[in-house]
Amino acid sequence: MAAKAAQSQGADIEQALAACAGGDKNALRRIYDQECPRMIGVAQRILRRRALSEEAVQDSFILIWRHAARFDPQRGSGLTWIYAILRNRSLSILRDERRVETDENPIAVEAASEEDDPETVMAKLSDAKALRGCLETLPVPRRNMVLLAFAQGLSHGEIAGRLGMPLGTVKSWIRRSLIALKECLG
Secondary structure (H helix, E strand, C coil), X not given: CHHHHHHHHHHHHHHHHHHHHCCCHHHHHHHHHHHHHHHHHHHHHHXXXXXXXXXXXXXXXXXXXXXXXXXXXXXXXXHHHHHHHHHHHHHHXXXXXXXXXXXXXXXXXXXXXXXXXXXXXXXXXXXXXXXXXXXXXXXXXXXXXXXXXXXXXXXHXXXXXXXXXXXXXXXXXXXXXXXXXXXXXX
16 A cells, blocks of 8 residues: 555656646645655755755755756656755755854954944954955845854844845855855955
């Protein structure tokens, strides 16, 4: 009985992938509703952090939507294809996280307070001229998010709430900003 249910589930996923390739957003929603909790669990075993796991799942669904036409049932099942995307995305995030090295004593920890706005924190970073110069190259909204996260210690969720932005956008902007800062400082 369980084998039959798994086979039916796999067929449903493959039909939904074919519908996604045709532009059916409801098909992506069906895949999401069916697989999201399990995908977060798989990503969390790789990444060990809930926020990163959610980011990996979100990125995976974007890739599933964009590349659904590439799915070939002759090469494997739909579930295998979806989880391969998730695994690859999770490993990429893990590699990116390891590249962004953090110090136990972040710059301006003593100087920043919870009441400071991001621009005040930026001014207090005068001792770290290279970092300040690189921060100034970022667009103001992205720079503010980085400062809220690292100088004031706010979580991605707290930043999203404070700025009235979607959580996924905040996570993506901060991650991209950190990569840009690393390149600038490197």
